[in-house]
Amino acid sequence: MRFIAFLFVFTASLNTWANGKAFLDLEDDEIVSVFNKPGMNWKNCSADPACRPIAWPDRGAEIEVVSPPRKMKVEDPYTGQMQDEEYVQIKYRYKRTVKGKVYTQEGQGWVDAAYVTQKKKNSFYGKVEAPKEYCLPGTKNSGGPKEIQKSLEPLEKTLSHRSVTAAADALKSRIGACVINPKNPPKNFAAGNPYDAYVLPQLRKSGVPPLTKEDGTTMTEKDMVDIDALARTLYAEMARCYKHGLHYPMTVAKIAVNRSLATDRKSEFIKDDHSSHKGPLARVVTSPSQFSLWLKKMDGKTNNSLLQALCPPSDKTKSFWTGSTPPPYETSIWENTLRIATEAVLFPKQFNARTRQVKQFHYTSGLKSFYGMKQVFPWIEDRKVSKDACVQVWDEGRKS
Known part of the structure; x- marks a missing residue:
């Protein structure tokens, strides 16, 4: 089936990324496809003779957004339904090592705006970045026990994330x-x-x-x-x-x-x-x-x-x-x-600590109400659960 994307409008209210530095919100080992035209994903591009993927940057790539977001109707690869999505045009520059040789890729293309953020965020299962004011334990400015413990937190999180990834790799x-x-x-x-x-x-x-x-x-x-x-x-x-x-x-x-x-x-x-x-x-x-x-x-x-x-x-x-x-x-x-x-199964304490604000038993997507319960918006680390089309969390104890 030939894919058709309908361009609706430039969304002026979301024009905060235009002509500005940005980041890709990916895991450390992930890449995202950049296409030569907006509205494309892995499934519909293969059905469009005019479409081609042109780059695969990772979270370490240098990214600059050069267009306002375009709001488009795009066929969901999983459901086949038409969904509202947003795409932005970016300039990209990144390096890849192939057989010991480093190649630099740079250019311009379109990417799903869902991957683009204004602030750089830690990945969930990769290295956790230390705070700017970081002092190694035992150094002159390391402070007392609380400060030392705080300085070790990024290392501890990184090690725990690697343990999860190693276990998942063993189960592949x-x-x-x-x-x-x-x-x-x-x-x-x-x-x-x-x-x-x-x-x-x-x-x-x-x-x-x-x-x-x-x-x-x-x-x-x-x-x-x-x-x-x-x-x-x-x-x-x-x-x-x-x-x-x-x-x-x-x-x-x-x-x-x-x-x-x-x-x-x-x-x-x-x-x-x-x-x-x-x-x-x-x-x-x-x-x-x-x-x-x-x-x-x-x-x-x-x-x-x-x-x-x-x-x-x-x-x-x-x-x-x-x-x-x-x-x-x-x-x-x-x-x-x-x-x-x-x-969730092998590291429950760590998982529960990350998701501690999610105490509820019910979720939906895209509903205006759910049995009179009150919708809540928990955070998981530095991300708020706020996109209703994906997940709505409902609290039984706080009925409206």
Whole structure:
């Protein structure tokens, strides 16, 4: 299907980036595609003969925004629906090392404005930048114990983030395996819970790696099932919003964790029959009535989100749910998904500390109201959960 993007207007109220230095809000190992025309993404560009990607800068690239944002109607790669998106034209300059030789890339093109920020932000799973007033412990100006502890915080966070990434890397070959033929997906699914029928038997055969959890204990099979189930659910539920920040899928993960820990509300959040090999978290996130991506049919048709959950982009060399090999953008989303799920299950104290403001049990997207509850806007580190099209958090105890 040929993609058509409709240009609406220049959005003058958002013209704060024009002709100014900016940054890309990416993880340390991520890149973003710059296109030769606005309104393009990994899926629709391939269907447009006039479109081509021209650059792949990372978070360390020098970026200058040279146009006001353009508000456009763009087809969502996951739902097929037309969505309002914004694009900005940028000048870029970055370096890449290929076979020991350093190349400098520079030019001008269009990028999704969701990746562009005016202030440089720390990545979630990379190195944490030290404050400007940074003194090493033991030096003349290091101060007392509190000041020393504060100066060590960036190092401690960096090490903890690396631990999550290392654990996620060790799980790559086991978590998120495609369990259907994406080029010929099932027309009629097997009876019972789709996760139990398709994913669980294959996952249990893969074996449990000898990973050490945050509390010093060894990872169990149920931990691995929790990570796999949470990762698949986050990807199918939230992939279109990752570009707006990892705090959105992290919010959904925390709400799922909150539900799994609410033992007095088990019948509310865990529905239908589940395998005994699944723990509370896996049961929560694979209950079709709670997370509709696990429904076999939507409006009488095959649920496209279920295909995404059953065949995520976990292997860049193999086809994922679209029937083709995943582009770098999709594999980056999956890698971040696996990190979030790994942190939530194997590093719960760290994850809970990051998401401590998310204490609720309900979220939606794009609603004006939800059963009389009050919408709240928690922060995860330096990001506010404020984009209603991605995640709205609802507080039961603060009804309007």
